Amino acid sequence: MKKLSLILTAIFFALFVLSTSGWCWGKKKTIKIGINAPITGDIPKVGENTKNTAKMWLEDIEKAGGIEIAGEKYPVEIIVEDNEAQAESAVKTNTKMITEDEVIIVIGPQSSKQAIPAGGVANSYATPMISPWSTNPDTTKDRPYVFRGCFLDPFQGPMLANFAKNEFGYTKAAVLYDVASDYPKGLAEYFKQSWEKNNGEGSVVSYESFTTKDADFSSQLTKIVNSGAEVLFVPQYYNEVALIVKQARELGWKKPILGSDSWGSSETITLCGSDCYGAFFSTHYAAAGAEGITKEFIDRYKEKYGYVPDDVCALTWDSLKLAQNAIESLTEFSGDIKKDRVKVKNNLAKIKNFEGVTGNMSFTSDGDPVKCAVIVKISDTGEFRFYKSVCP
Amino acid sequence: MKPIIRFKKFFRFFSAMPALGWLFGFLTAVIIEYLIGDNIAWMLGLPKIPALFGFLIMLKKPLLIPGASAYIIIVYLLPLTLTARFCSGTINKIAAKLYKLPTPVYTVLYLIFLYIIIDIWAGISDYRIVTIKLTFIAIILTLSLNVINGYMGEFSCSHTGFMALGAYTASTVTLILCANDKLFGEALLPSYLAPFLFPIALIAGGIIAAIGSLLVAIPSFRTRGDYLAIISLAFMFIVKSLIENLEVLGGARGMGSQPHLANLPTVFIWTALSIWIINNFVTSIIGKATNAVRDNETAANAMTVNTRKTKIVTFMFAAFWAGIAGGLFAHVLCYVNPGTFGIKKLAEIFTMVYFGGLNSVVGSIIGAISFNLASEALRPLELFKWIIIPVIMILIMIYKPTGLVAFKEFNIKKILAPKGDK
Known part of the structure; x- marks a missing residue:
């Protein structure tokens, strides 16, 4: 008994000396970057992708010996926090990273439900934040410190409507969307608005809705099939896409189907199979047939983690690169985190024509990027083939 | 030894x-x-x-x-x-x-x-402030659910629905009166009045939640047990989809830019008030009547307890406090959306109630604090957090089926009494 406690005490003290010797080595200023990701909760895949991308980015930085500011290299630390895909957790983790860990910039949260309240926190502490994936305008609105990495719904909806009109000359469309979910609903509204502007009142011949977690769409789809629409727009997440498209095909829908950037997950094809072949959707980048730095990124990611990166990965990567760019263009790293944050934010706002894997982008005064969207066609082998690029 | x-x-x-x-x-x-x-x-x-x-x-x-x-x-x-x-x-x-x-x-x-x-x-750190504020709100929620599930012995699943009603009502009031936002436009009143209006907004939220609870109470109290659980669960979904479809309140997009009114003293005062009032309620005659209804409704009726009135009053009382908690919650986060008030949140409140202990004010406080602290402390473990917490819960259910500190009276005099000289 006595021996055991003696050994334990000895170990304790040894560790203690080890850990306290930190201040003897002298503290080198590190650049800390916060990652606010939904690692557990409803969308764990998004969190995993975010984390993997951040790790890959950190690897690059470590290889280069850190981020260079004004000729001197500083080591970088990423702080990954789990927001559980919940609004209050996102607020807690953002507060923690900003006040406790003293990060210079926060990347994330991904979905708007967390990004809106977390953005409020970041803005009130004057800390720059880039949400790679949040498409809700409220995330960045009136918040000078909050930026995003993706295009917004008010751009995507009309862009898809114009695409269907100009490319195929369709005049009648049907829309099926989830009324209870923020993203599909907004997109459906923007699509309808601009379609009716193009083709006159009543040209959206069928505008049907359902509620999250519904699995049977036959009554809505029967109406759509009988409405005489030429194209069906489904701005849904990949798990619902599979159900909707399969049921639509069973009910005899043979015309084209349009989707939005939420289709851009590798799961879409796994779940949907051959029913989805031939569908079009808009997205941030196309993995198949990519060139240049995009291809480089995809190949590296695939080699490292064993699957093709989806748009979350690509957007997170771009957001990290944007952050890196803004930090690198600091004139000095003063260590006074509050001053540095303001400077990083100013640098971010100034970025023009940044070359990312999801295309070139510049920030507007609202913190939203101006960037091109890609229209992808799902090929007969289930690959996402680049079809067309549409710029604002 | x-x-x-x-x-x-x-x-x-x-x-x-x-x-x-x-x-x-x-x-x-x-x-x-x-x-x-x-x-x-x-x-x-x-x-x-x-x-x-x-x-x-x-x-x-x-x-x-x-x-x-x-x-x-x-x-x-x-x-x-x-x-x-x-x-x-x-x-x-x-x-x-x-x-x-x-x-x-x-x-x-x-x-x-x-x-x-x-x-x-x-x-010392703003992170502590956020954590502690949300913990206090969890205490109010747990206590109010304990009134129904512990003291009255019914199984109600509509608590997040009441919370949502409170959150949205309070937010609407403060947004109309004290904030410039895109849903309701310019503030009607000068901003220095906001802290005084906040309690009114919260109480309005509580009252709307209490009225909402009548919708569950009146039809469902003809039934007991599982049926109430089902009806109240349905009510929760009704509230959620109602708000999702109300464009005026922001729909599924949610409602944001609430003014920062729920600071630490405000939340603390409301929590203290809730503990005091709820404790008085459950130790009052009507509280005892609720216990009687739980143990044997027919017998209670025979002993001249107006069971119907007791049940409805208790239900409304609990809903009122859930509404207050919802209002505070909305002003701590400064953003609410209907998705927040779903099954997940409900499960969280249930965990706190059953972990802390049924029929016990102290139990609820302990349950809420320990669950919140544990959940915050174990966050770095990511996925394992959601293995450890349920395992603890299962162990508690096996060894103490009614919770940690169940069926104990909360007596402030006893707690604050000086200890005898030794």
Whole structure:
């Protein structure tokens, strides 16, 4: 008994000396970057992708010996926090990273439900934040410190409507969307608005809705099939896409189907199979047939983690690169985190024509990027083939 | 046996310490932390003052475990032990003097003392403030659900629905009156009035939630048990889809830009109020009537308890407090959307109620605090957090099926009483 406690005490003290010797080595200023990701909760895949991308980015930085500011290299630390895909957790983790860990910039949260309240926190502490994936305008609105990495719904909806009109000359469309979910609903509204502007009142011949977690769409789809629409727009997440498209095909829908950037997950094809072949959707980048730095990124990611990166990965990567760019263009790293944050934010706002894997982008005064969207066609082998690029 | 005896000896003087002593101990601890916490942390090789008793640091960087534990010992345990060892006698005398004052007076004094401690402790980091505010709100929620599930013995699943009603009503009131936003336009009143209007907004939220609860109560109290669970669950979904489809309230997009009105003192006062009022309610005649209804409705009826009225009043009372909690919640996050008030949140509240203990005010407080702290402390474990917490829950359910501190009365006089001289 006595021996055991003696050994334990000895170990304790040894560790203690080890850990306290930190201040003897002298503290080198590190650049800390916060990652606010939904690692557990409803969308764990998004969190995993975010984390993997951040790790890959950190690897690059470590290889280069850190981020260079004004000729001197500083080591970088990423702080990954789990927001559980919940609004209050996102607020807690953002507060923690900003006040406790003293990060210079926060990347994330991904979905708007967390990004809106977390953005409020970041803005009130004057800390720059880039949400790679949040498409809700409220995330960045009136918040000078909050930026995003993706295009917004008010751009995507009309862009898809114009695409269907100009490319195929369709005049009648049907829309099926989830009324209870923020993203599909907004997109459906923007699509309808601009379609009716193009083709006159009543040209959206069928505008049907359902509620999250519904699995049977036959009554809505029967109406759509009988409405005489030429194209069906489904701005849904990949798990619902599979159900909707399969049921639509069973009910005899043979015309084209349009989707939005939420289709851009590798799961879409796994779940949907051959029913989805031939569908079009808009997205941030196309993995198949990519060139240049995009291809480089995809190949590296695939080699490292064993699957093709989806748009979350690509957007997170771009957001990290944007952050890196803004930090690198600091004139000095003063260590006074509050001053540095303001400077990083100013640098971010100034970025023009940044070359990312999801295309070139510049920030507007609202913190939203101006960037091109890609229209992808799902090929007969289930690959996402680049079809067309549409710029604002 | 020897170590156990030594252990007991060591903790003996804690038993002679009254509540006031604990408060004094913590006060010394937080003052030490406030004044020289940074230096102590620096000397122990910690990057900063550990925010949540070092749990976060220990799990993220195991190398810092000794440093963090040493910090906890020096800053928290040492002052506590020293107060217990050397000041117990004096403090007991002070406590005895205080005890002679009327109960409300010394309770308020104790509360002010407690608030000062919390304020100093939370003042060190804003992360602590957010955590503690949400914990307080969880206490209100847990208590109010315990009134239905514990004291009345019904299984109600509509609590997040009431919370949503409260959150949206309170937000609507404050947004219309005190904030410039895109849903309701310019503020109608000058901003300095906002803190005074906030209680009114909250109470309005509570009242709307209570009225909403009538919709569940009236048709469903003809049934008991499982049926009420189903009806109340349906009510929760009705509220959720109602708000999702109400474009005026922002629909699925949610409602944002609430003014920052729920600061620490406000939340603290409301929590104290809720504990006081709910405790009075459950110990009053109607509270006893609720217990009678739970144990045997027919017998209660025969004993002239108006069971129908009792059930409806209790249900509305609990819904009112859920509404208040919802209003506070909305103003802490400054954003609400209907998705927040779903099954997940409901499961969280249930966990806190059943973990802490049914039919017990202390149990609810303990349940809410321990669940929130554990959930915050284990966050760095990511996925494993959701294995550890349910396992703890299962163990509790096996060994203490009614929860940690079930069926105990919360007696403020007993808690604050001075300990006899030893």
